Amino acid sequence: MDGGIAWGLTVAVALAAAGGGYVFGRRRPAPVAGPQPLRDPAPLEVLRHAFAALPDACLLIDLYGRVVMRNTAAGDLTGAVEGKPFAAAFRIPAVLQAVDRVLDEGPAEEISFTLPVPIERTIEAHVAPLGAAGYGAHAVVLLRDTTAMTRVERMRADFVANASHELRTPLTSLSGFIETIRGPARDDPEAQARFLEIMQTQADRMRRLIDDLLSLSRIELNEHVRPSGKVDLAGIAGDVVDAVQPQLGRAGIKAIITAEPGVPSVLGERDELIQVVQNLLDNAVKYGSEGGDVAIRIGAVQELTGMMVTCAVSDKGPGIAREHLPRLTERFYRVDAKASRERGGTGLGLAIVKHIVNRHRGRLEIESEPGQGSRFTVFLPALTAS
Ligand SMILES: Nc1ncnc2c1ncn2[C@@H]1O[C@H](COP(=O)(O)OP(=O)(O)O)[C@@H](O)[C@H]1O
Numbered sequence: 001m002d003g004g005i006a007w008g009l010t011v012a013v014a015l016a017a018a019g020g021g022y023v024f025g026r027r028r029p030a031p032v033a034g035p036q037p038l039r040d041p042a043p044l045e046v047l048r049h050a051f052a053a054l055p056d057a058c059l060l061i062d063l064y065g066r067v068v069m070r071n072t073a074a075g076d077l078t079g080a081v082e083g084k085p086f087a088a089a090f091r092i093p094a095v096l097q098a099v100d101r102v103l104d105e106g107p108a109e110e111i112s113f114t115l116p117v118p119i120e121r122t123i124e125a126h127v128a129p130l131g132a133a134g135y136g137a138h139a140v141v142l143l144r145d146t147t148a149m150t151r152v153e154r155m156r157a158d159f160v161a162n163a164s165h166e167l168r169t170p171l172t173s174l175s176g177f178i179e180t181i182r183g184p185a186r187d188d189p190e191a192q193a194r195f196l197e198i199m200q201t202q203a204d205r206m207r208r209l210i211d212d213l214l215s216l217s218r219i220e221l222n223e224h225v226r227p228s229g230k231v232d233l234a235g236i237a238g239d240v241v242d243a244v245q246p247q248l249g250r251a252g253i254k255a256i257i258t259a260e261p262g263v264p265s266v267l268g269e270r271d272e273l274i275q276v277v278q279n280l281l282d283n284a285v286k287y288g289s290e291g292g293d294v295a296i297r298i299g300a301v302q303e304l305t306g307m308m309v310t311c312a313v314s315d316k317g318p319g320i321a322r323e324h325l326p327r328l329t330e331r332f333y334r335v336d337a338k339a340s341r342e343r344g345g346t347g348l349g350l351a352i353v354k355h356i357v358n359r360h361r362g363r364l365e366i367e368s369e370p371g372q373g374s375r376f377t378v379f380l381p382a383l384t385a386s
C-alpha cells in the first residue's frame with residue numbers, strides 16, 4: 001500500500017474511533033440500518049484492526065512517549081512493547097526527536113535512516129500528529145523499509161557506469177589508432193591497413209553495444225504490455241538457424257532442431273522471440289561449440305498455471321560453474337569478460353533474454369555442469385483455445 005493511503009486510512013479510522021461520525025468515502029451514503037461496523041466494536045479495537053491490516057510498521061505514541069499500540073510489523077522492526085516508552089526499545093535519535101516535536105504540536109515529519117543489523121536496511125519514517133481536535137496529543141509513526149527501492153536506484157547508477165566504461169574502452173582504442181595513423185604510421189601503408197582493421201573491429205563492438213543497450217531499454221519500456229501476436233516457436237527456431245547458417249558452416253557445427261508434435265503456439269512478439277532464440281544459439285555456438293553440435297528442442301509441459309511451451313538450447317561445451325548461474329542474466333555479467341569480448345560479446349545477451357521472457361510472463365531456466373555442457377530453457381505460456 002502507498003504510504004499516503006496507509007496514513008490516510010489510519011487517520012480516518014482513528015477519527016472514526018474517536019468520534020464515531022466519520023463515513024468512509026464521502027459520496028457513499030451512510031449505512032442506515034443494521035450493525036454499524038465502525039461504531040460497534042470498542043474504538044481502540046477498530047484502530048488495532050486497521051494497524052494490523054497495514055503492511056508497514058505503525059505505532060501510536062502517547063504524550064508521554066509510551067507506545068499505546070503497535071502492529072506486528074512494528075514489533076518486529078523496532079522491538080517496541082505496548083505500555084512501555086518507545087525510546088526504551090527503539091534508539092534512533094532522529095526518529096525519537098521527531099516524535100517529541102510532533103507531540104509538542106509540531107507538523108508531520110519524514111526521516112530516513114539505516115538499521116545496520118541483522119542486515120543493513122534503509123527505513124523511511126513518517127511521524128505525524130493524530131490530528132483530531134480534542135483527542136489529546138498522540139503521534140502516529142509509520143515505518144517503511146525502502147531497501148529494495150534504494151537497491152534498484154543503486155543498480156541503475158551502476159548500470160550507467162558499466163555501460164560508459166564498456167563504450168569508453170573501444171573509443172579509447174579508436175582514438176589511439178587515429179593518432180598513430182596520423183603520426184608515427186603516417187607513411188606506413190602496411191601498418192595503416194592493420195590498424196584500420198582493428199579500428200573496424202572496435203567500431204563494430206561499439207555498434208553491437210549500442211544496439212543491445214537500445215534493445216534492452218525498448219524491451220524494458222514495454223515490459224508491462226502483454227504481447228499480442230501468435231507465434232510458432234519451432235518456426236522461429238528454423239528461421240534463426242537458417243539465418244546463422246553461414247557462421248555455423250564456418251565454425252563446422254550444426255544446430256539440430258527437434259520439435260515435439262502438436263506443440264501449441266505462444267502469445268508473443270515475433271521479433272522479440274527471434275532475439276531470444278538468436279541470443280541463446282549465439283551463446284551455445286560461441287561458448288559451447290567445442291563440444292560439437294548444438295541442439296534446439298521445442299516441447300510443451302503442463303504446469304499448475306497452465307500449458308507452457310519450452311525451447312531448450314543445449315551444448316556440450318565446457319559448461320558454467322554453479323556459482324555463476326544465478327548472476328548470468330545480470331547486465332554485463334560474464335564468466336570470463338576477456339573471452340566474451342574476443343568472441344564479440346557485450347554481456348547483455350542474457351539480460352535481454354530475461355526481460356523478453358518476463359514480458360511474455362514466462363521464465364528462463366539455466367542448467368549446467370562444468371565439463372557436461374549447458375542447457376538454457378525458455379518457458380512461455382501456450383496460446384490456448386479460450
Ligand atoms: N552456452 C554457454 N556456455 C558457457 N557459458 C555461457 C553460455 N551462455 C552464456 N555463457 C556465459 O554467460 C555470459 C553472459 O552471456 P551473455 O549475457 O549472452 O553475454 P555475452 O555473450 O555477450 O558475453 C557469457 O559471457 C558466458 O560467460
Ligand SMILES: [Mg+2]
Binds near residue numbers: 282345346347348350
Ligand atoms: Mg551472448
